[in-house]
Amino acid sequence: VPTGIALRDARAQLLEAGQRILLRDGPAGLTSRSVTDEAEVAKGVLHRHFATFDGFLVALVQDWIGHVNIISTDLLARAGDATIVTNLTNALTELFEPLGLAIVRLVLSRSEVIRELRSTTPRGIPVLTEGAKGITNYLATEQQLGRIVRSAAPQSLALSLLGTGHLLFAGELGGLPDESAVREIVESIVVGAEAGFVS
Amino acid sequence: VPTGIALRDARAQLLEAGQRILLRDGPAGLTSRSVTDEAEVAKGVLHRHFATFDGFLVALVQDWIGHVNIISTDLLARAGDATIVTNLTNALTELFEPLGLAIVRLVLSRSEVIRELRSTTPRGIPVLTEGAKGITNYLATEQQLGRIVRSAAPQSLALSLLGTGHLLFAGELGGLPDESAVREIVESIVVGAEAGFVS
Amino acid sequence: VPTGIALRDARAQLLEAGQRILLRDGPAGLTSRSVTDEAEVAKGVLHRHFATFDGFLVALVQDWIGHVNIISTDLLARAGDATIVTNLTNALTELFEPLGLAIVRLVLSRSEVIRELRSTTPRGIPVLTEGAKGITNYLATEQQLGRIVRSAAPQSLALSLLGTGHLLFAGELGGLPDESAVREIVESIVVGAEAGFVS
Amino acid sequence: VPTGIALRDARAQLLEAGQRILLRDGPAGLTSRSVTDEAEVAKGVLHRHFATFDGFLVALVQDWIGHVNIISTDLLARAGDATIVTNLTNALTELFEPLGLAIVRLVLSRSEVIRELRSTTPRGIPVLTEGAKGITNYLATEQQLGRIVRSAAPQSLALSLLGTGHLLFAGELGGLPDESAVREIVESIVVGAEAGFVS
DNA sequence: ACTGGCGGGACACCCCGTTCCT
DNA sequence: AGGAACGGGGTGTCCCGCCAGT
Numbered sequence: 073v074p075t076g077i078a079l080r081d082a083r084a085q086l087l088e089a090g091q092r093i094l095l096r097d098g099p100a101g102l103t104s105r106s107v108t109d110e111a112e113v114a115k116g117v118l119h120r121h122f123a124t125f126d127g128f129l130v131a132l133v134q135d136w137i138g139h140v141n142i143i144s145t146d147l148l149a150r151a152g153d154a155t156i157v158t159n160l161t162n163a164l165t166e167l168f169e170p171l172g173l174a175i176v177r178l179v180l181s182r183s184e185v186i187r188e189l190r191s192t193t194p195r196g197i198p199v200l201t202e203g204a205k206g207i208t209n210y211l212a213t214e215q216q217l218g219r220i221v222r223s224a225a226p227q228s229l230a231l232s233l234l235g236t237g238h239l240l241f242a243g244e245l246g247g248l249p250d251e252s253a254v255r256e257i258v259e260s261i262v263v264g265a266e267a268g269f270v271s
Numbered sequence: 272v273p274t275g276i277a278l279r280d281a282r283a284q285l286l287e288a289g290q291r292i293l294l295r296d297g298p299a300g301l302t303s304r305s306v307t308d309e310a311e312v313a314k315g316v317l318h319r320h321f322a323t324f325d326g327f328l329v330a331l332v333q334d335w336i337g338h339v340n341i342i343s344t345d346l347l348a349r350a351g352d353a354t355i356v357t358n359l360t361n362a363l364t365e366l367f368e369p370l371g372l373a374i375v376r377l378v379l380s381r382s383e384v385i386r387e388l389r390s391t392t393p394r395g396i397p398v399l400t401e402g403a404k405g406i407t408n409y410l411a412t413e414q415q416l417g418r419i420v421r422s423a424a425p426q427s428l429a430l431s432l433l434g435t436g437h438l439l440f441a442g443e444l445g446g447l448p449d450e451s452a453v454r455e456i457v458e459s460i461v462v463g464a465e466a467g468f469v470s
Numbered sequence: 471v472p473t474g475i476a477l478r479d480a481r482a483q484l485l486e487a488g489q490r491i492l493l494r495d496g497p498a499g500l501t502s503r504s505v506t507d508e509a510e511v512a513k514g515v516l517h518r519h520f521a522t523f524d525g526f527l528v529a530l531v532q533d534w535i536g537h538v539n540i541i542s543t544d545l546l547a548r549a550g551d552a553t554i555v556t557n558l559t560n561a562l563t564e565l566f567e568p569l570g571l572a573i574v575r576l577v578l579s580r581s582e583v584i585r586e587l588r589s590t591t592p593r594g595i596p597v598l599t600e601g602a603k604g605i606t607n608y609l610a611t612e613q614q615l616g617r618i619v620r621s622a623a624p625q626s627l628a629l630s631l632l633g634t635g636h637l638l639f640a641g642e643l644g645g646l647p648d649e650s651a652v653r654e655i656v657e658s659i660v661v662g663a664e665a666g667f668v669s
Numbered sequence: 670v671p672t673g674i675a676l677r678d679a680r681a682q683l684l685e686a687g688q689r690i691l692l693r694d695g696p697a698g699l700t701s702r703s704v705t706d707e708a709e710v711a712k713g714v715l716h717r718h719f720a721t722f723d724g725f726l727v728a729l730v731q732d733w734i735g736h737v738n739i740i741s742t743d744l745l746a747r748a749g750d751a752t753i754v755t756n757l758t759n760a761l762t763e764l765f766e767p768l769g770l771a772i773v774r775l776v777l778s779r780s781e782v783i784r785e786l787r788s789t790t791p792r793g794i795p796v797l798t799e800g801a802k803g804i805t806n807y808l809a810t811e812q813q814l815g816r817i818v819r820s821a822a823p824q825s826l827a828l829s830l831l832g833t834g835h836l837l838f839a840g841e842l843g844g845l846p847d848e849s850a851v852r853e854i855v856e857s858i859v860v861g862a863e864a865g866f867v868s
Numbered sequence: 869a870c871t872g873g874c875g876g877g878a879c880a881c882c883c884c885g886t887t888c889c890t
Numbered sequence: 891a892g893g894a895a896c897g898g899g900g901t902g903t904c905c906c907g908c909c910a911g912t
Contacts, residue, residue, distance in 0.1 A: 098382050104885055114892040116888080125885060180441070181380030183297055196442035204438075228459035235434030239403075242379075243395035260427035264463030273875045273908040281873095302900060313875045315903090324901065472896040474888025480894085496780050502880060512896045514882090523880065578839070579778030581695050594840035602836075626857035633832035637801075640777070641793035658825035662861030679870090701906055711871045713909080722906065 083121045083131075085111045090132045094174040099181045102129065129178065130188050136175045137193075137202050143167060144206025151213040156220070156262060160207070160233060161255045167203050167234075168241035170248070175199055176238065200238065204230045211265075224265035232261050282320045282330075284310045289331045293373040298380045301328065328377065329387045335374045336392075336401050342366060343405020350412040355419070355461060359406070359432060360454045366402050366433075367440035369447070374398055375437065399437065403429045410464075423464035431460050481519045481529075483509045488530045492572040497579045500527065527576065528586045534573045535591075535600050541565060542604025549611040554618070554660060558605070558631060559653045565601050565632075566639035568646070573597055574636065598636065602628045609663075622663035630659050680718045680728075682708045687729045691771040696778045699726065726775065727785045733772045734790075734799050740764060741803020748810040753817070753859060757804070757830060758852045764800050764831075765838035767845070772796055773835065797835065801827045808862075821862035829858050 089111035093101050104125045108115045122128040147163045166172070179185055179198050189198045196204070204227075211226035220226070236257050240249050278284060288310035292300050303324045307314050321327040346362045365371070378384055378397050388397045395403070403426075410425035419425070435456050439448050477483060487509035491499050502523045506513050520526040545561045564570070577583055577596050587596045594602070602625075609624035618624070634655050638647050686708035690698050701722045705712045719725040744760045763769070776782055776795050786795045793801070801824075808823035817823070833854050837846050 099380065100382065103883075105883080115886085116891070116893080119886065120891090177379055180376060181298065183299075197438065200438060201442070225459055228456060231438060231456065232431050232435045232460055235436070235438035236431040237434070238438065239396070239399060239430055239434035243400070256424075257427055257430065260424055261431055261460070273873085274910075276910055277873055303902080304900070313873095315876090316874070318902070319873080472885090472887040472894095474886090474890095474893090474895065476889065476894050497778065498780070501878080503878085512898095514897090515895065517881070518894075575777060578774055579696065581697065595836070598836060599840070623857055626854055629836055629854065630829050630833045630858055633834070633836035634829045635832070637794065637797060637828055637832035637835065641798070655825055655828065658822055659829055659858070700904080702904085711869095712873095712907090713871065714869085716907065717869075 082111075082113060082117050085113065086118055086121065086128065087132055087135055089113075090128065091171055091174075094132075094178060095170055098174065099178040102178065104128075126182075126184050126188060129182060129185050133175055133179055133185060133189060133198060134192075136172065137199055140167060140172075140199060140202045140206065144203070144209065147206060147210045148213060151210055152217050152219070156214055156266060157255060157258050159210070160258045160262065161251070163207065163210075164233060164237040164241075164254055164258065165251065168237055172199070173238075173241050177242070200234050204234045207233055219267055220262075220265050221267050229261060229265060233258065236261060278312065278316065281310075281312065281316050284312065285317055285320060285327065286331055286334055288312075289327065290370055293331075293377060294369055297373065298377040301377070303327070325381075325383050325387060328381060328384050332374055332378055332384060332388060332397060333391070335371065336398055339366060339371075339398060339401045339405065343402070343408065346405060346409045347412060350409055351416050351418070355413055355465060356454060356457050358409070359457045359461065360450070362406065362409075363432060363436040363440075363453055363457065364450065367436055371398070372437075372440050375441075399433050403433045406432055418466055419461075419464050420466050428460060428464060432457065435460060477511065477515065480511065480515050483511065484516055484519060484526065485530055485533055487511075488526065489569055489572075492530075492576060493568055496572065497576040500576070502526070524580075524582050524586060527580060527583050531573055531577055531583060531587060531596060532590070534570065535597060538565060538570075538597060538600045538604065542601070542607065545604060545608045546611060549608055550615050550617070554612055554664060555653060555656050557608070558656045558660065559649070561605065561608075562631065562635040562639075562652055562656065563649065566635055570597070571636075571639050575640070598632050602632045605631055617665055618660075618663050619665050627659060627663060631656065634659060679708075679710060679714050682710065683715055683718060683725065684729055684732055686710075687725065688768055688771075691729075691775060692767055695771065696775040699775070701725070723779075723781050723785060726779060726782050730772055730776055730782060730786060730795060731789075733769065734796055737764060737769075737796060737799045737803065741800070741806065744803060744807045745810060748807055749814050749816070753811055753863060754852060754855050756807070757855045757859065758848070760804065760807075761830060761834040761838075761851055761855065762848065765834055769796070770835075770838050774839070797831050801831045804830055816864055817859075817862050818864050826858060826862060830855065833858060 086107055089107050090102060093106050093110055097106070104115065104118055107128065108118050111117075118125070118128060122131060143163060143166050147159060150159050153159070168176075176197070176199050179189075186198060192198075193201050195201065207230035208226045211220055211224070211229055214220045215222065215224065215226060237254070240254065240257055243249070285306055288306050289301060292305055292309050296305075303317055304314065306327065307317050310316075317324070317327060321330060342362060342365050346358060349358050352358070367375075375396070375398050378388075385397060391397075392400050394400065406429035407425045410419055410423070410428055413419045414421065414423065414425060436453070439453060439456055442448070484505055487505050488500060491504050491508050495504075502516055503513065505526065506516050509515075516523070516526060520529060541561060541564050545557060548557045551557070566574075574595070574597050577587075584596060590596075591599050593599065605628035606624045609618055609622070609627055612618045613620065613622065613624060635652070638652065638655055641647070683704055686704050687699060690703050690707050694703070701712065701715055704725065705715050708714075715722070715725060719728060740760060740763050744756060747756050750756070765773075773794070773796050776786075783795060789795075790798050792798065804827035805823045808817055808821070808826055811817045812819065812821065812823060834851070837851065837854055840846070
């Protein structure tokens with residue numbers, strides 16, 4: 073029964089449905105059908121708002137990249153506060169919260185999505201590259217504040233943090249790793265870079 | 272035209288075909304049909320040797336895990352030789368050679384495969400977990416040889432090396448990263464753990 | 471190229487296509503593909519309207535059973551008119567017209583269909599049982615009208631008419647038997663039952 | 670393990686296996702594989718003894734036609750003995766014993782078989798035509814013996830007996846009709862043809 | 869002569885992204 | 891906006907006929 077009543081922000085509804093599916097069924101469960109079903113919306117609605125299903129996936133990822141950027145900003149704002157390890161542990165935990173991990177899996181399993189995102193993320197794996205950039209900025213700032221030694225390479229450290237974090241979180245298929253495990257990993261990576269550290 | 276000739280080693284032929292497809296078309300290109308076509312073999316041959324297509328994929332991954340174990344053994348044999356950074360750089364390069372990376376992408380994109388491999392790889396991402404174990408063993412041995420400081424945590428270092436390496440190689444969608452980039456990453460991770468290093 | 475046009479009456483279109491195939495190629499020619507091809511319709515349409523291909527075949531038979539019931543009603547309406555032999559000859563000719571015969575062959579060659587029709591036709595061969603019932607009713611009515619002797623057994627006569635008719639029509643693989651041959655058979659069966667007959 | 674030992678009459682073994690399958694699973698269950706499996710013989714054996722699988726089916730039917738001819742001969746030998754109804758009832762029961770019925774179903778469901786048998790059975794349904802001929806001969810002989818009235822048409826009666834019998838037996842999917850039901854049908858068909866019968 | 873793997877075609881069922889009439 | 895239809899493809903299964911080995 074066509075209602076003709078415009079949905080209240082169908083776009084957002086669809087993207088949220090996509091997130092729920094991603095969390096529940098993983099990247100393989102994301103199909104145009106499952107999304108419209110989950111959103112309780114007609115199949116045509118998706119194509120009215122996204123030219124292509126790949127376009128929908130790209131939007132899903134871009135949405136999350138936006139979230140990653142917020143995390144990065146928050147992290148940057150904490151430069152100088154608390155401890156570096158704590159700040160990084162919190163950031164990684166936020167970046168790899170279940171939905172974040174699912175988005176990364178989505179990106180890794182659909183090369184078309186990476187290709188379409190090449191315009192905004194010319195190198196690296198989209199979501200992770202943005203995350204690395206945020207952490208790099210943070211570490212560089214901490215370096216300027218003198219809490220990271222001059223000889224450290226923020227970019228390499230960021231890459232390590234992201235890569236190791238990804239592995240740690242992705243390994244726990246169902247759930248999440250202990251916070252202590254994350255902290256341990258972060259410590260082992262930044263241990264040589266922290267100022268005031270004497271070997 | 273039926274030949275009646277029993278295939279030399281159908282299993283190996285099929286698995287090699289699967290590897291070629293994985294390299295050429297990525298995980299999405301792997302279908303039971305594409306495999307038998309690529310192997311130039313009848314459709315039924317695959318199901319004679321593998322109960323299910325998922326079973327074939329699992330075998331493909333297990334095959335590679337076998338290769339990973341060989342890489343690990345070779346790496347272990349080099350403990351004490353050359354430099355740690357060189358040994359690790361070579362090992363990572365072998366682990367993430369195009370086929371290795373493609374296998375990891377396969378594992379990440381098909382959760383059923385991970386699930387079926389849970390019996391032999393109870394935690395972590397199958398291929399990467401085995402790689403981390405090999406590197407952990409190597410680093411522990413170097414530690415016993417005195418080339419890695421006592422305070423270092425081989426397991427954490429191995430996780431970092433694997434995770435960061437994965438990120439580095441996976442970022443270059445088509446090709447490979449420079450060897451120097453790999454070495455740089457390895458150096459930045461093990462820098463604090465090498466004995467004789469003075470900060 | 472998706473048309474988006476809802477088919478007028480997809481169900482009827484599919485059933486008619488099935489009838490054409492049955493006539494042209496016999497029961498063995500009926501496959502889900504041949505039906506959708508013949509109907510010039512997408513593969514999925516059949517499965518949207520019939521849960522299973524067997525379900526489609528059952529519907530095909532039930533459709534014809536509906537037609538058989540119409541023939542039975544018409545025959546009954548002619549009780550008392552014309553001659554019994556003429557009425558029966560016409561009825562048999564209609565029941566075993568090419569499509570009818572093909573449906574019977576379909577039923578005989580797929581026991582699953584018979585099994586699924588057991589709910590509505592608990593005994594006998596589906597289509598033929600319904601035909602026999604119709605003829606039995608007709609003969610019983612003629613008996614009440616006095617054109618069939620009291621001692622006759624309508625049910626046995628009907629079974630004979632159906633069975634013999636089936637044999638006669640089924641014997642002519644391609645075409646149809648002469649009308650005179652049908653009449654002859656009918657006469658030979660009812661000859662002893664007609665009132666006013668003196669041996 | 671190839672033995673090279675010639676099977677003792679593989680042909681007969683295969684045909685018997687075919688009969689068992691026909692009885693157990695119906696015509697649809699007859700495949701080259703099921704036959705060789707049931708005969709516990711390699712797949713190739715069938716093709717050594719029969720050019721084609723259809724050839725095997727034809728042989729299966731011809732075998733049974735031979736049995737039908739024996740039944741006919743026996744029936745003919747009983748002309749003048751016992752009662753006509755008893756003789757015919759027995760003959761029909763033998764013709765439509767489970768295997769006979771299964772063979773008829775096989776013939777009806779595979780038009781290729783009918784086509785290949787057209788050389789020996791130019792018209793009608795192979796097995797049934799031979800049965801009708803046998804009954805016709807018997808009835809004609811009884812007619813000459815004066816137990817069937819001169820005005821009766823043996824051929825029409827035979828067709829009726831066969832057709833009606835087929836319907837009666839085929840209706841009981843699993844089992845057999847009561848002997849009394851068969852006798853009743855036979856009586857109702859020949860009732861007007863028996864000499865000494867007074868209406 | 870028998871054995872058993874293989875070729876290759878087909879089938880039912882299912883799912884996908886997409887189109888477009890109602 | 892709703893939802894039927896489209897066309898392509900995928901998997902597992904089956905089937906028949908072939909023929910290199912033993």
